[in-house]
Amino acid sequence: MALKNSMKIDHSETTIDWAPALSVDGIRHYFSPTHAERPFLVLDDINLSIPKGSFVSLVGPSGCGKSTLLRVFAGLIIPTIGRAMLSGEPIEGPNERKGMVFQEDAVFPWLNVQKNVEFGLQMRGMGGRERAEVAREWIELVGLKGFEKSYPRELSGGMRKRVDLARVYASNPEVLLMDEPFGALDALTKLRLQDELLRLWEQSRKTVVFVTHDLDEAVYLSDTVVVMAARPGRISSVYHIDIPRPRRFETRATEQFTALAHRLWGEIEKLEASAGGSSL
């Protein structure tokens, strides 16, 4: 086991409950290749332990395995070697305890906005009226009031993403796995939803694993930023973001913030360069 990859995140501020919400202890995952003859190593000896209630971002070059790791936590991929753990129990498959916002467009086109947001609640057997009520609140919160009856194909890409967010929030999972949820949004909506997410998180203290390419976003939201490197996918460094909470728009202008974001940029740039070099 490569020691340089192993790390523990400490979350000194709030939690006393030390059992990690999510953890992987030296998992490896291979994809079966279509062209090459050797199995393709996507995740190499990943060690990560995420305490309950913390907000962790995954950043790294494209193709380094961020989505794959998130799917492992969701139970949608069972790693070739080892198991991911949720509150100390091995994750054997997907369920509503691990909510996921997918990188792709995952809103159901055959249901209108209201029914999409109700879907998770319905699967859990919540009654019609209560369900409609909960869904309405979340639809309003993501700024889609008035579009309840619209079908996804009548919405813009950013609006569909917000439906997706409302759907996952409404189903109230224990951990939130978010794969570039704000990537397709316009800058203003993005800022608003970042603040909304922070507010929600500060209230509920759910465990969030958040994949992003936007380093400012990672620094602004997270307790910890995990930087991954590609080929094979591995953890290359970990940054603890000690910027005090609650964080507000002004936080972005502080020296501490810009310095951290700048350091992250440098690190990623190095990784991209070396990944490009090795692939040639």
Place this chain on the structure above:
Amino acid sequence: MTLIAVQKTEPQPRVTARLNAEATGRAEAQAQEAEAGRKFREQASAKRRLQVSLGILSLVIVVAIYWIITALPSSNPALLPPPGVIVRGFVNGILDGSLFEATQASLGRVAAGYVIGCAVAIVVGSIRGWYRIVGYLLDPVVDAMRPVPALAYIPLVILWFGIGEGARILVIAFASFLSCIVSVTAGMKEVPIVYADAARTLGASERMVFLRVAIPSALPYIFAGLRVSLGAAWGTLVAAELIAAQSGLGYLLQAGQAFFRSELVIIALVIIGLIGYLMDAFLKALQTRLLRWSSRSG
């Protein structure tokens, strides 16, 4: 140096814009909106008018050409009955109830066979398209049955079941099944996996993923299958009645030939075409209603 001089002397055109003040020209905007709405409706109805009139035109042309051919001195009225004879035959057929009877007999058979065949195709096709193991099990059987036209089973069906009503319905059900299941299976294989994954992370059981995600997602394909197999069922029916029946439109075709009454043949052909067209139009309207969410609903 000269370049710089030129740039200095030519005045640069500037962007001009007037800022929208709050609530200016509200009344004007409303009038414009109403105007736009009227234009949209007009465009839609103009399109519709064009579609209908061109459709009628093409029918008229076909009838006119037929008329001209029958009016030629060289044409044989026994083989090409003039439109007058056809209309008379049609009126007689309606008055003595024989056309109605034939149509009713055929429609009853098609409805029974079509509904049975498609119901089985939707159940079997969706399961074999979604659950890989069932697919492995059934694919060879279904795929080997598909290239054989349903009509080719008629001799066997007659040997086993005689030439009763059940045998005819069975053949039609079989024809509907064979053409419907292809598209149902394809639809289930095309379901984007991310929808199923999203449903699972929202707490859906595998059964719910099948019923509430895979089936709705495949609905456009299922509808395509329903429309294709309606044509197949109708066509097979006529052929089945040609071979073995004492009633129905196919029988009418065959009787027209046997008694050398070509106008009966043409009347039967027109009715078959018309009913097929109406049934497809009905399915299309249903599809447009049910699949409003899909970009393929048109």
